[in-house]
Amino acid sequence: MRVSVVLEQRFIHTADGATYDNGHATYAHWERYLNTFEEVQVVGRSQLVTAVPPGYRRVDGTGVSVLHVPYYQGPVGLLRRLPGVLRTLRRGLEPQDAVIVRLSGLLGHLAAGVRKAQGRPFAAEVVNDPYMAYGPDGTRHPLRPLFRVILTRLTQMQCREADAVQYVTREALQRRYPPRRGGASFGVSDVYLPPEAFSAGPRHYSQPAQLAVLVGSLEQPHKAVDVAIEALAQLRRAGQNVRLRVVGDGPLRPALEAQAEQAGVAQDVEFVGQRSTPQAVRADLDAAELLLMPSRTEGLPRALLEAQARALPAIGSSVGGIPELIPDEYLVPAGDAAALARVWGALAADPEALSRASARNLNLAHEYADDVLDRGREAFRQVVRAQTAVREN
Structure with a gap:
């Protein structure tokens, strides 16, 4: 089974398709998903470059591929490229995939909508709080109040619709964005501490x-x-x-x-x-x-x-x-x-x-060492795989 993980990361790629990141979303991170799934497809914005800057490392590799979403910046940039973004998601998220969307990322919200339209399940990882991010002390975008309402409600709704939800907090995000009653829920940080x-x-x-x-x-x-x-x-x-x-x-x-x-x-x-x-x-x-x-x-x-x-x-x-x-x-x-x-x-x-x-x-x-947290992450991924297989049958 292939898992597609949709996140708000900004990647770069060269003409041969090799993809790079200067943060945590590199091959070493995705390789761990291969303990649960046969293939991993990373779904994110990516910009074509002619040269890779120092410090960037490969994202793709054996068992891990990248679906390059048309590059955009911010909500207005997304609106301008929305048709191409949606075409890419519909083409790349195959019905038989297990899908994990990271919220509250705009691309994750769109991918959850695509899965709902396909009548297929998805799981969610909640990594930030749009209610606070778009609050009075957050971003200074003129449409901040509108984004706050829309993204908060979307995150709440999609957490209720997800088959399983993993939160980076133990309690804080769960209070504002609870999973559906009886749904699988995990509180596991996304930090990487080898x-x-x-x-x-x-x-x-x-x-x-x-x-x-x-x-x-x-x-x-x-x-x-x-x-x-x-x-x-x-x-x-x-x-x-x-x-x-x-x-x-x-x-x-x-x-x-x-x-x-x-x-x-x-x-x-x-x-x-x-x-x-x-x-x-x-x-x-x-x-x-x-x-x-x-x-x-x-x-x-x-x-x-x-x-x-x-x-x-x-x-x-x-x-x-x-x-x-x-x-x-x-x-x-x-x-x-x-x-x-x-x-x-x-x-x-x-x-x-x-x-x-x-x-x-x-x-x-x-308490947040990688070997400790990996047990919770693996439990989440196993639930995602099992529930996708049940829906497939």
Whole structure:
């Protein structure tokens, strides 16, 4: 049986069809699906390129193929290419396939609709919360309120229609997007933490922490880098010796650099851009003494768990699945720079608290180790296969 996984990833491909990604959706990720299925078809947007940039790795390989959906950016871009996108999905999602759609991605929603029109089953993986992503503190698109209503309702409806649902959180996303009564439901993070992702032991702090790190895309304001810069400025004005490193890139970077300049902390904020390998990100985490995750919206953030696996103390906002990973004393309201500065300043100045947080975070991260989570992921995939076979008969 073939499984088709529909996701919102942006791939690139060369003229020979070889497909590449600079994130987690590479061959090593999809190869694990071959423990359950004979073939894997990855379905996502892909852009033709003449040369592969450094750091990109192959997506396709033995047993794994890619269905290239016409490339688009954002809801308006999708509308312009909608006929071609739908033709590709109808052609590529064969009735006998097992199909898993990742929500709330626009392509996943469309694929779920195609399966419903085919009278065929699908399963869902819920990886983010459109209600928060399109809330007042989320994207700045002028149609944000409309997208919030439509995508929230679609996600709720399609979770009820899916034969099985896997959530990246243990509780948070399940509350807003419950499965149908009696339906199969799994709470398994999509983080990838192989043995080499873990530090050998917790950190022992003997002096205050100076360097904080924030890891996230600068495509949208979801990661709240602006809030972190404002909090940094407050701490510097109060005389506290703290600095911030931002790992990630995107169109918001120039405005954030200008904000740091205007706040008088440009020399204290380092924008290092997008890292091309997990090893490079781990080097940034190892060099830092504290992680900030002041996001305006999240599912269960991989970057947070990756930092905790490096025994890094962390502060985060009380949204999505972050409270499942960080205790209340290190949670702040989303968008509240003053609260972030207060908690950041207190933790950074307390070596004993930093050492305790390091040990706690490393212990918790081991609960999300790849060999642990793979048991839940495999159980989900087995249910998807079995229910597709039942519908086929």
